Amino acid sequence: MRKVRMLDLTEQYKNMREEILETIDEVISSSHFILGENVKKLEEDIAHLSNVNHGIGVANGSDAIHIALQAAGVKEGDEVIAPTFTFFATAGSIARLGAKPVFVDIDPITFNINTSEIEKAITDKTSAIVPVHLYGQMADMTIIKDIANKYGLAVIEDAAQAIDAEYQGYKPGEIGTAATYSFFPTKNLGAYGDGGMIVTHNDEIAEKSKVIRVHGSKPKYHHHVLGYNSRLDELHAAVLNVKFKKLSDYSKLRREKAEFYSNRLAELVSENVTIPVEKEGNYHVFHQYTIRAEKRDELKDYLKENGIDSMVYYPNSLHLQPVFKYLGYKEGDFPVSEKATQEVLSLPMYPELPKEDQEYIIEKIVEFYNK
Missing domain, CATH: 3.40.640.10 (Type I PLP-dependent aspartate aminotransferase-like (Major domain))
Structure with a gap:
């Protein structure tokens, strides 16, 4: 595999x-x-x-x-x-x-x-x-x-x-x-x-x-x-x-990898996946390439079954962390954040990521949603 x-x-x-x-x-x-x-x-x-x-x-x-x-x-x-x-x-x-x-x-x-x-x-x-x-x-x-x-x-x-x-x-x-x-x-x-x-x-x-x-x-x-x-x-x-000395080159490569992901995912699974947005005037360096995905956990499991790593950054909002219970926040206080914790999924991202690996990742994402 x-x-x-x-x-x-x-x-x-x-x-x-x-x-x-x-x-x-x-x-x-x-x-x-x-x-x-x-x-x-x-x-x-x-x-x-x-x-x-x-x-x-x-x-x-x-x-x-x-x-x-x-x-x-x-x-x-x-x-x-x-x-x-x-x-x-x-x-x-x-x-x-x-x-x-x-x-x-x-x-x-x-x-x-x-x-x-x-x-x-x-x-x-x-x-x-x-x-x-x-x-x-x-x-x-x-x-x-x-x-x-x-x-x-x-x-x-x-x-x-x-x-x-x-x-x-x-x-x-x-x-x-x-x-x-x-x-x-x-x-x-x-x-x-x-x-x-x-x-x-x-x-x-x-x-x-x-x-x-x-x-x-x-x-x-x-x-x-x-x-x-x-x-x-x-x-x-x-x-x-x-x-x-390589940082600027690394940033450009990350942006290239992100553009490839975004173009292909928008073309193939736009109904199921929301791609990251770079705001006008910003220079996004894509430390993570993070999508919103329908059936996020099932998709993550499917990628793992096919040998593809992915990560959830972050599965719990800070206001709901046990260590901050003393602050008095409760579920529902920050609905946008809480929704994000259920939908975000970060895909492999680093400057040397092979294009063939990206194509394989996209293939498996499409395969999952076509099932």
Whole structure:
């Protein structure tokens, strides 16, 4: 049976194996493993990509959100607005600060936060908004920023899935107070382990983030704030520096794969499958290629029977997660998100995905709905 993986990193590694091994050897030979030249170079390059002044490498994407919120002044007892349809880290990072996640429903087309619902959720305790650029497409940042300016709120963009994406010519972090990236291995720019980064044009937030990531220490052994041990490893940064040179090409390849999926699915199963929509003016980088599918679970099982991986991102809205039961939300509070959890299905997507595999995936989807 043919096997199609959700993600296969082996081909990518083969294409850059010698350069990666060489740069890893350089790091090991230097014996400089923490906050060295590789981290500095990556911070500068990612900041430049994001059209901001500062990049601050941290241990992972979750810490990036947490530290950015803390640096922006979010504290215990504050309220922070976020979409309910996203990965747990978005809200988990808010709650770990002792702040209260306040959830908002999503736009049914893009799966991003519904900007028309944000103002309704603002109270005198609200201190920040965390829009998520889900699946690789940025949220409506100018609208979000206008709301934030009106109420004096920070905007921390969760761009874990959207490095190299654009919204009307703006990159993550360019409009908001700060943006955060994840370098988890499966991301569009992935390390060989955990990693993350904060990008910002705000000098004060950049400086505070640098202090927080080293136990709140400045100068060394002098602690004025409660920080964490959250630094991007030099070895991971070295690997990311090699991969970064290919990021633009990877984004273009992902868009090509997405276009192929969309053209074929729209032609063959448009009654059963809703393809992703790229909003006008956006540059979608397709971290995931996510459809809405009738009989989603049955389709997923059928693809699995035929050797095809697929994933549901995400099967449960955050407002219904047991850990957030104390917030008092109930089923039906955010119907668009809850409907999405029953319909979304992400198909295999990575730059090296063979066209033959895509054709096989589409063939099996058509076969399922024709039964």
